[in-house]
Amino acid sequence: MSVDTLSAGRARRGFRDLPVPLVVIALAAIIYVAAAVITGQTNQISLPGLSGLLQRTVALGLVGLGQTFAILVGSIDLSVAALISSVAVLASYLMQGDPGMIVPAILACLALALVIGAVNGGLVAYWGINPLIATLSTGLILQGVLAAGYTYWSGRVAPEFQALAYQSLFGVPLPVLLLAVLALLAWFVLAKTRFGAHLYAVGGNPDGAKLAGLRVERFVLAAHVIASLGACVAGLYLAARLQSGTPWIGRDGIYDLESIAIVVIGGTVLSGGKGGVLGTLAGVLLFASLDASFNMFGVDAFLKQVLRGAIVIAAVAVYAVRNKGHVA
Amino acid sequence: MTAIPDTARPARRIPLRGLNFAIAIFVVLYAGIAVLQPNYLEAALFMNFLRRAAPLAILACGQLYVILSGGFDLSMGAVVTLVVLAASMLIGGDPEMSWPVIGALYAMGLAVGLANGAIVAFLKVPSIIATLGTMLLVNGLALAWSGGAPRGDLPDNFRNLGRLVLRDVPLVGTLPVAVIILAVATLLMGWGLHRTAYGRRLLAVGDNPRAAELAGVPVKPTRISAFVVSALAAVTAGILIGGFSGVSVNAGRGLELQAIAACVIGGAQLLGGRGSVVGALFGALSLFALFTLLNLLGLPQALRDSLQGVILIAAVGASVLRHRRST
Numbered sequence: 001m002s003v004d005t006l007s008a009g010r011a012r013r014g015f016r017d018l019p020v021p022l023v024v025i026a027l028a029a030i031i032y033v034a035a036a037v038i039t040g041q042t043n044q045i046s047l048p049g050l051s052g053l054l055q056r057t058v059a060l061g062l063v064g065l066g067q068t069f070a071i072l073v074g075s076i077d078l079s080v081a082a083l084i085s086s087v088a089v090l091a092s093y094l095m096q097g098d099p100g101m102i103v104p105a106i107l108a109c110l111a112l113a114l115v116i117g118a119v120n121g122g123l124v125a126y127w128g129i130n131p132l133i134a135t136l137s138t139g140l141i142l143q144g145v146l147a148a149g150y151t152y153w154s155g156r157v158a159p160e161f162q163a164l165a166y167q168s169l170f171g172v173p174l175p176v177l178l179l180a181v182l183a184l185l186a187w188f189v190l191a192k193t194r195f196g197a198h199l200y201a202v203g204g205n206p207d208g209a210k211l212a213g214l215r216v217e218r219f220v221l222a223a224h225v226i227a228s229l230g231a232c233v234a235g236l237y238l239a240a241r242l243q244s245g246t247p248w249i250g251r252d253g254i255y256d257l258e259s260i261a262i263v264v265i266g267g268t269v270l271s272g273g274k275g276g277v278l279g280t281l282a283g284v285l286l287f288a289s290l291d292a293s294f295n296m297f298g299v300d301a302f303l304k305q306v307l308r309g310a311i312v313i314a315a316v317a318v319y320a321v322r323n324k325g326h327v328a
Numbered sequence: 329m330t331a332i333p334d335t336a337r338p339a340r341r342i343p344l345r346g347l348n349f350a351i352a353i354f355v356v357l358y359a360g361i362a363v364l365q366p367n368y369l370e371a372a373l374f375m376n377f378l379r380r381a382a383p384l385a386i387l388a389c390g391q392l393y394v395i396l397s398g399g400f401d402l403s404m405g406a407v408v409t410l411v412v413l414a415a416s417m418l419i420g421g422d423p424e425m426s427w428p429v430i431g432a433l434y435a436m437g438l439a440v441g442l443a444n445g446a447i448v449a450f451l452k453v454p455s456i457i458a459t460l461g462t463m464l465l466v467n468g469l470a471l472a473w474s475g476g477a478p479r480g481d482l483p484d485n486f487r488n489l490g491r492l493v494l495r496d497v498p499l500v501g502t503l504p505v506a507v508i509i510l511a512v513a514t515l516l517m518g519w520g521l522h523r524t525a526y527g528r529r530l531l532a533v534g535d536n537p538r539a540a541e542l543a544g545v546p547v548k549p550t551r552i553s554a555f556v557v558s559a560l561a562a563v564t565a566g567i568l569i570g571g572f573s574g575v576s577v578n579a580g581r582g583l584e585l586q587a588i589a590a591c592v593i594g595g596a597q598l599l600g601g602r603g604s605v606v607g608a609l610f611g612a613l614s615l616f617a618l619f620t621l622l623n624l625l626g627l628p629q630a631l632r633d634s635l636q637g638v639i640l641i642a643a644v645g646a647s648v649l650r651h652r653r654s655t
Contacts, residue, residue, distance in 0.1 A: 123641060123645070127645055127648060128648045128652070129641060129644050129645050129648055130598050130599070130644060132400070132456055132598075133588075133592075133598060133640055133641070133644050134641060134644075136585070136637070136640065137636075137637035137638070137640040137641045138637060138641075139637070140585070140633045140634060140636055140637030140640070141633070141634040141637035141638060142634075143633050143634070144630055144631050144632065144633030144634030144635070144636075144637065145631070145634050147630035147633065148628045148630035148631045148634075254464070257457075257460045257461075257464070260457065261457070264457070270454055270457075300472070302468050302469075302471040302472035302476065303468065303472050304468075305464050305465075305467065305468030305471070305472075306464070306465050306468035306469055306472065307468075308464055308468075309460075309461045309462060309463070309464030309465030309466075309468060310461070310465055312457065312460070312461045312464070313447055313451075313453055313457070313458055313461035313462070313465075316453045316454075316457050316458075316461075317447065317451035317452070317453050320451060320452040320453045320454070321450075321451050321452055322452075323452040326398075326449075326452075326537035326538065326541075326547060326551075327448065327452050327453070327454045327455070
């Protein structure tokens with residue numbers, strides 16, 4: 001192992017020494033501008049156009065922030081898509097258009113996310129179940145309950161709550177501000193607190209962290225709770241944006257796969273212990289630029305799905321191909 | 329180190345243990361069905377049960393190859409959808425075209441399997457991401473090709489593969505063609521896994537790829553081959569599904585997870601190293617028996633997903649506990 005890291009350290013300089021997030025952001029900018037110029041839609045490169053682009057990053061960015069924690073600690077969360085749908089449905093069911101219910105509904109959604117995160121974390125950290133299977137299963141359970149009960153749980157969010165998704169402050173859309181604030185918070189936790197440092201330690205080397213006296217299980221549990229909270233906020237945002245939740249908004253948005261993809265594109269290592277929030281934001285910006293470019297070129301929905309699949313694979317491959325060993 | 333000459337013995341014994349577990353579950357569940365609907369004990373209805381469970385069982389055996397090699401194949405359901413849509417588009421109701429098109433379908437499966445394998449083995453993309461990506465890709469291609477609304481009918485000679493029941497067969501009375509295909513497929517895959525050097529290499533790769541490599545196993549070709557087997561199994565299942573449920577854009581949705589669940593129920597260890605075709609077969613039959621049972625009990629179809637989640641957690645959790653005790 002140490003031989004590998006040594007030889008990687010001696011790798012040639014140049015492009016690869018640049019911080020990953022910067023490279024990704026530059027790539028996103030080039031793609032977006034090129035698409036706008038080629039299709040002649042240069043009005044996209046303006047303040048409203050860019051603000052629209054940023055608005056596209058919000059839902060996936062929120063999920064990605066949470067997913068970053070799960071992946072950093074060496075786990076993964078595939079239940080986020082189902083949780084997003086559940087939160088959106090729960091929020092619109094509880095509100096039924098009544099502004100007085102906004103706060104209780106948000107609290108109920110956060111409570112749901114806490115429970116799901118704790119269940120995920122418990123299954124992974126304390127029971128030792130493979131995180132892919134554990135979170136896939138909790139996602140399936142949520143999705144099934146939603147699909148079975150949806151007919152009884154229809155509703156819509158309060159207009160005041162909906163307004164939050166469309167208002168701006170100093171010309172910046174509120175949801176974008178929300179993402180920025182939460183990203184800053186996540187960055188602070190990971191980079192500046194003891195908890196963050198311990199998360200990296202647990203993700204990088206669980207056995208070593210355990211020997212150093214860290215309660216590894218607690219950190220895995222906490223990371224899963226944070227991942228669920230990220231999905232919860234994303235679900236609330238989508239409910240506000242779309243006026244009411246449906247049981248399929250999470251699945252149709254492919255938030256599970258895409259959140260993992262943006263985290264990995266941003267340079268966070270799937271095996272844990274290395275990476276950060278800035279990379280995730282860069283990853284989501286790249287995806288939003290690609291999406292916007294597809295729209296400018298008028299790519300049809302099915303073909304877009306094909307391209308997305310190919311891009312996810314290619315994006316992960318760019319980093320993974322340098323691995324020396326074999327992957328699962 | 330001294331244990332190396334003995335490896336053949338535990339490998340022979342472990343499939344037996346997986347076999348007992350899944351068979352027991354299946355017998356219990358089928359007994360439950362028989363209590364609610366006694367005529368399920370008749371040979372004809374049992375054969376019909378096997379016929380409907382055949383695609384899932386074949387998928388599970390294919391998935392087992394990938395699981396044993398240390399990965400997951402999440403693109404199976406998308407391949408089933410592609411097969412069903414492509415068959416209806418290419419055949420266009422012309423019985424003459426059925427056999428050439430089936431050849432073309434297997435070629436498509438081969439391509440998907442090779443792509444999955446190459447992405448995992450050469451590009452080092454973790455299989456769960458790689459196959460989720462190809463799942464999106466293949467699904468998107470199938471939908472784009474059919475425009476989201478498939479045209480064309482499947483002719484009878486194609487549909488008969490999944491639908492036809494041979495009557496007046498000695499011993500069993502009725503014998504669906506799908507059951508014959510199931511028997512041939514499982515025997516073939518069981519032979520490949522448990523009776524050949526290739527099967528041993530696959531298990532070695534799943535157990536510890538680095539060690540297998542040092543021992544001279546061609547790791548990359550072995551892993552690629554597992555994805556190819558899985559994709560070809562998905563094509564076979566797709567042909568059967570097209571035969572008895574007809575053409576739909578949702579033909580394969582969720583099947584990849586059912587196949588994984590079946591393998592886990594059958595005692596396969598995730599991320600490789602342990603498992604058997606008999607286990608996967610009876611895992612699939614158990615899962616299907618459970619679905620049938622719940623149908624008879626009148627549980628909403630949508631809760632199937634939830635139940636599958638519970639089963640996955642229970643099956644993997646149980647194997648974790650068993651291992652914790654033994655080590």
